[in-house]
Amino acid sequence: MHADNPAQSRKAAALAAFEGLATEPGVAKPDPILVVDKVVRRFGGLTAVDVGHVEIQRGSITALIGPNGAGKTTFFNQLTGFDTADAGEWTFNGQKMNGVPAYKVARHGMVRTFQLTKALSKLTVIENMRLGAQKQRGENFFAGLIPGLWRGEEAAITQRAEDLLTRFKLIAKKDDFAGSLSGGQRKLLEMARALMVQPELVMLDEPMAGVNPALTQSLLGHVKNLREEGMTVLFVEHDMDMVRDISDWVIVMAQGAVIAEGPPHSIMSDARVIDAYLGAHHDAPLSAEEEQQQLEEAEAELAAEADADGDSTKEAGNERV
Numbered sequence: 332m333h334a335d336n337p338a339q340s341r342k343a344a345a346l347a348a349f350e351g352l353a354t355e356p357g358v359a360k361p362d363p364i365l366v367v368d369k370v371v372r373r374f375g376g377l378t379a380v381d382v383g384h385v386e387i388q389r390g391s392i393t394a395l396i397g398p399n400g401a402g403k404t405t406f407f408n409q410l411t412g413f414d415t416a417d418a419g420e421w422t423f424n425g426q427k428m429n430g431v432p433a434y435k436v437a438r439h440g441m442v443r444t445f446q447l448t449k450a451l452s453k454l455t456v457i458e459n460m461r462l463g464a465q466k467q468r469g470e471n472f473f474a475g476l477i478p479g480l481w482r483g484e485e486a487a488i489t490q491r492a493e494d495l496l497t498r499f500k501l502i503a504k505k506d507d508f509a510g511s512l513s514g515g516q517r518k519l520l521e522m523a524r525a526l527m528v529q530p531e532l533v534m535l536d537e538p539m540a541g542v543n544p545a546l547t548q549s550l551l552g553h554v555k556n557l558r559e560e561g562m563t564v565l566f567v568e569h570d571m572d573m574v575r576d577i578s579d580w581v582i583v584m585a586q587g588a589v590i591a592e593g594p595p596h597s598i599m600s601d602a603r604v605i606d607a608y609l610g611a612h613h614d615a616p617l618s619a620e621e622e623q624q625q626l627e628e629a630e631a632e633l634a635a636e637a638d639a640d641g642d643s644t645k646e647a648g649n650e651r652v
């Protein structure tokens with residue numbers, strides 16, 4: 332261990348905390364920042380989330396994985412107050428958080444990234460950052476854009492926003508429309524915006540989705556930095572390379588429930604995990620024709636997305652001229 336290097340010792344401390352833990356769903360952690368009990372969310376007849384017990388270790392990077400439709404995003408939404416659970420309770424730093432609205436959850440230090448919506452794409456990068464602070468404080472979303480309302484805090488908020496944009500290498504883009512950013516830069520902005528409230532627990536929803544390989548390492552580095560600065564990270568991700576690379580612990584969901592937990596190197600070979608993914612993704616091997624057809628469909632989707640991106644950038648630009 333490198334006691335003189337906080338980054339090394341934080342990673343080592345996170346790994347040490349998991350050493351010897353049973354790889355069973357709901358296993359108790361030595362120092363949990365978040366403790367979840369019996370959370371249920373139903374949509375009509377569908378039970379999207381039914382999590383018995385789960386604990387998130389403080390100071391660690393924990394991945395939440397599972398096949399499509401497993402309930403990962405719905406679970407995130409319950410915990411952060413963006414949606415209301417039908418049952419269950421959870422504590423953050425020992426404080427009850429169920430029933431607490433999203434902005435108050437963020438004020439307690441538990442914040443999630445949310446995707447750059449169409450409306451936010453039409454604001455500049457720095458305006459998005461200011462909203463990160465304003466919205467989290469529970470104020471009127473767009474009131475944050477009226478300079479007179481910020482008063483004394485304006486300078487501090489702007490300074491923090493600019494410091495974060497510098498750190499995330501977005502400062503040169505601060506007056507650009509968020510909609511003009513590349514996929515990777517959007518992810519950086521989402522992360523930077525979440526940090527406006529100086530959180531203790533950062534919850535990232537698919538941080539690598541749509542990211543160009545050129546920005547992959549930079550994004551991974553930023554996520555690792557959050558732990559190095561003493562934050563706890565919980566992230567949902569489909570990219571297994573990222574999960575292997577940066578997580579200290581992995582929690583697996585399937586059909587709304589936590590079905591396995593464990594260190595990244597062993598979880599991928601866990602029979603329960605293989606079953607969950609096989610059941611969801613690979614019922615039968617694809618024929619050569621099916622593979623070709625999937626490839627063509629994917630290419631068509633990419634082309635359509637590229638066209639739509641071009642249109643929305645133009646749209647955003649027109650509106651401001």
Ligand SMILES: Nc1ncnc2c1ncn2[C@@H]1O[C@H](COP(=O)(O)OP(=O)(O)OP(=O)(O)O)[C@@H](O)[C@H]1O
Binds near residue numbers: 379397400401403404
């Ligand atoms: N608002 C909603 N109304 C009805 N059903 C919903 C709603 N939100 C989610 N669901 C359903 O709940 C289940 C869990 O969805 P969720 O998006 O949480 O899964 P996920 O694990 O995040 O999937 P993915 O990895 O594809 O994003 C799915 O069957 C989904 O169709």
